[in-house]
Amino acid sequence: MGLLRTGISIVDFDETYIVQKELQKYPHEEIDFQQMRHVNLYCENESLELLSRRLQKRSHKGITFIGSGNYHYLTYLFLKEIEKPFTLVLFDNHPDLGTECETLLSCGSWVSYALKDIPLVEQVVIIGPTSVLRDPINHHQVTLFPYKNNHPYSIKSILSAIHTPTVYISIDKDVLNTNEATTNWDQGVMTLASLTDCLKAILSCKQVEGVDICGEAHLSPADLLLPDYQAIIQKNQTANLKILQTCLQSGYRQTRGA
Template sequence: MGLMKKGMTILHFDDTYYEQQRLRKFPHEEIDFEKLQHVNLYCELDSLKILQKKLQKRNEKGITFIGSGNYHYVSFLFLKEITKPFTLVLFDNHPDLGTVAEQEQNLLSCGTWVSYALRELPLLQRVVIIGPTTAMPHQAFDSRVVIFPFDGSHHYSRKSILSAIHTETVYISIDKDVLNRSEAVTNWDQGIMNSETLLHDLAFILKNKQVEGMDVCGEEQISPVQAFLPDFQKVIRKNEEANINILETCLKAGAVQTRGA
């Protein structure tokens, strides 16, 4: 088991990752989308086609760092590449299912991409969402969606989470807004999960399932001018540390898999 595909890709929708020099020291490839228009929060069809065409050509398909949660919908394009029945495991403070009205608009956005994927991808068998602190009552939940909310009163064993995943093949998407603000700082409201829980859950899934790929988003949007200020430097270092911990958890799982082969 473990991460089936290797390598790391960093996407540049803005300047976020240029300040994360420790992360960029790991072997990786980079793809620049900074000049691409109509991609912030929502993605228009023409821009989506450009994104898909460029992403299909990437060599490193193991783990992708997307950037701000505003671009989380890019995960949909990675799910489209999977050729066997699979489960999406999403760590996120928001279910990203959208409201009923948003679902009816059939528009791909950072807040609706999960529902969009359920509608468009027949190989997607189930979505397991771990970590949201709120599930709005006006959201229409598909019967294929299982949610493990984190609101301070629920405690889940890792075996119970694993039992909700019925396929051998899994794709994992992580939005760091699932973490509390002492662990990461994002541009969205955040949950209460700690990094230890996230990393242990991640390692457990990597150990027990064939993970087709992974992505990570949830960067704070910081301008080049702000990046020089001490408070924002602390934010950058905190988010970079979270990214490296996630990456190293994947690399460690891959090393164990190689030794066991």
Template sequence: MHPSVTFLNFDHTYTWQRNLLRFPHEWIDMYDIKGTNLYCDDQAIREIESRLTRRYTRGITFIGSGNYHYVSYMLLKQFHEPFTLVLFDHHTDMNEQTLFPLLSCGSWVSYAQKHVPTLKHVVIIGSAASQSSSHVTIFPKSDLMYAPTAIMRAIPTKHVYISIDKDVLRKQDAQTNWDQGTMALHTLVTYIEHLFQSKHVLGVDICGEDRSFCAKNEQANETIIRACFKHMPVSSAS
């Protein structure tokens, strides 16, 4: 993982978070692509993936609103090592859509399980759902912190990819356009630090923006960036 940031500009939310632009970053416009809000059609998938190839580095990717969380699926497709997806999200994003089988913000994890052969397991932390399976381990939302060692034991691979939807957080720390969980930001940071210390992190993405709460979300985003950069070989925060 490279200590850098990529902003995907689907919804202009990051133009209002100017403190984040102090970090070394790339900016990729996506707002002109049709068929991207909530659902993503095949033509939009091809165009988004084409623009993602322009990135010079692979570090932290900011996606925008949770409406575009499906971009995580496209980011996962680049990895050739067996890995576990560690998802911090108030929702599982595993909805099966049979009538309209489009990639969406609510189905992308299921897509990844079917189409990313190197994805071996999914660990979801902070979800309102609680039922685990042989390929998915869920740590449901709780006011109490799970022991980081318990989470590490649930990860069967050396490599992990971290995906964060800030709707997992309590409203004191971030606000999104979806219903939210109860996790404190400092708890999320603790989990992130343990993942970096215990596993090889292939990449991180973050979503959950809302233009009505840019200042609060900017603070949360900056905290997450610094928590990740702290464990990378070169410090890039200014």
């Protein structure tokens, strides 16, 4: 059990990660999309084809850092690469199921596109959303673990909801409370410790095709020298490193025990 693929990729739409110096020290493959057009929030079909072709050529598919949650729809492309039935496990403050009126793939609709377009997605388990407390969702392939006032679910109950041996894990840091991360979307109440404990449990008992992480705050060059923004960078980097280290440690245990 553990990660089935190796390596770290960092996707660069807006130089988000350049300032996270400790994260940059980990060996990784950088994929530069800074010149891509029509990709922020919504992705036009032509741009999606270009993104797909570039991403398919990457050699490091174990752990991928996406950047801002505005580009979370990249997970849809990662899911299309999986060749066996699987469960998408999503940590997110939003279900990203979109609305019927959306005609373009977006950061808020990509889960519904995956359910519609990818037959190997057997189910989606979404952990940590608070928005669904206001707008309940009923979908026969979707299991929700909404959070309210940081009331955590038992890891056993979450694992029992994942029916396939193979999973893909996607993490949007907006699922975390504002003490643990700062994003450009409204945030949930989950603690980083709860997230990594659950992540560790899934990695220890499931075959994980890959993990992606998004939820960076977009900072302009003028912001970077201000003390408040330096604190944001450090906070998000700390969260990224703890998530990354959890994934790598689980992957190492699998390799050592093989």
